[in-house]
């Protein structure tokens with residue numbers, strides 16, 4: 001049963017991140033996902049200080065605010081400060097992450113958090129951390145509910161606004177010419193990524209979030225030219241990564257998050273070789289440059 | 291020579307656009323009648339792309355304005371279609387020809403609605419017009435430059451607009467494709483629609499365009515092609531580079547332009 005919940009948690013994160021990662025990848029913005037997954041840390045700490053707990057709405061709201069703030073600062077430094085996009089991203093998220101770490105150490109007595117946990121998570125504890133109703137009924141692992149909710153939010157948003165996301169991703173100028181706001185959809189995407197990160201940070205940590213944002217979409221992109229197929233493949237690959245990563249960890253008696261990340265890399269390598277064999281040579285080369 | 295018209299479909303008024311304090315378009319002022327095929331010509335970097343981007347609110351003008359059908363773009367957006375330069379998008383994007391063409395119907399659908407039979411008919415019709423029936427399910431990464439250009443044109447057709455701005459629809463296409471495209475554009479104008487096209491090939495200007503706009507950062511000429519497409523004005527558009535530079539330098543001294551803050 002424990003194995004089931006660990007794999008379920010990993011899969012929920014994989015699917016959520018994968019769906020969002022497809023849009024990031026196609027807009028060449030994977031690094032922003034990386035940035036946000038780290039920079040929400042100060043938001044998490046402040047929410048913890050205010051609300052005194054790790055779960056609940058305060059945490060989600062704080063994450064969205066910090067995530068959007070990160071996006072805004074990156075944009076601001078890039079446009080007004082005339083710094084290259086990748087440099088603006090690097091400056092912003094390291095700075096925010098550092099603030100988070102300082103906050104943790106200053107308020108160490110009040111905050112039950114540490115940066116190790118934020119980066120690597122503690123997925124093995126998922127089955128122990130249960131949601132228990134006041135009446136005493138045990139509902140199951142807390143993170144499964146949290147991640148399930150976020151997955152639902154992500155899927156519903158993308159389904160409802162697929163047309164808009166699709167247009168903005170493929171052809172920005174055309175999208176703007178029809179009256180869409182590229183900025184608005186950009187911020188919505190970033191808000192969703194922030195939500196995902198904060199919901200996953202305890203269980204899987206920021207590193208695995210980044211791996212799931214990048215590897216399954218990139219693998220799927222190499223294997224297909226059709227948007228819907230890419231979405232389905234991404235979901236499928238994400239789940240495979242979660243399952244195989246878990247068993248790898250058990251087999252070599254190692255970190256679960258680490259093993260899942262390794263599996264994500266291995267599956268990407270396989271996809272790359274398959275694409276190479278399909279003579280999808282140009283795509284294989286291009287993706288290395290991301 | 292600038293010839294103005296009454297009741298213009300496109301009115302560009304005292305338009306100035308600057309990128310980082312550098313004027314790219316300077317005091318552009320012209321009007322276009324409806325139902326014509328108009329060509330914008332000028333050397334590389336003359337500001338042709340910037341001009342149609344300004345018309346589509348994609349760049350913010352330093353001063354001046356553009357009115358379409360006598361209104362601001364916001365009020366008439368559904369009647370206006372924009373075809374960007376082909377190279378502005380990633381053609382490795384996972385989409386088929388049909389997917390991209392169908393995208394032209396999205397704006398009229400609004401939120402939460404997806405293409406139904408009517409929209410699909412429209413897309414298939416556009417596909418036929420640009421002679422890409424056989425490529426319907428082809429991935430866009432596997433198209434030639436001319437085919438990509440026709441995909442963009444077909445997407446614009448499904449928008450059912452009355453006014454079209456197209457950035458170099460003839461760039462990198464062969465003679466046969468050029469014929470197909472011009473046929474489509476002429477059919478549009480024959481139905482009273484207005485088409486404004488950025489164009490590079492001076493050989494075909496007189497043959498294709500009812501109206502010609504010549505720019506080189508400033509407006510050199512705007513009027514019926516037969517009247518404005520003269521050797522002197524073409525020379526002025528393409529040859530007068532040195533003159534223009536001295537003119538801008540002069541303006542800077544008299545502080546008509548904002549002084550540089552370095």
Ligand SMILES: Nc1ncnc2c1ncn2[C@@H]1O[C@H](COP(=O)(O)OP(=O)(O)OP(=O)(O)O)[C@@H](O)[C@H]1O
Pocket residue numbers: 309310314332333334335336337338339340341
């Ligand atoms: N985003 C931008 N930032 C700064 N300068 C720009 C930008 N876009 C264009 N420019 C400059 O503005 C000038 C006009 O550019 P524009 O693209 O409008 O020219 P064009 O007439 O379309 O040229 P081409 O024939 O090469 O397409 C050029 O000198 C260009 O360098």
Ligand SMILES: [Mg+2]
Pocket residue numbers: 338339340375457
């Ligand atoms: Mg141009």
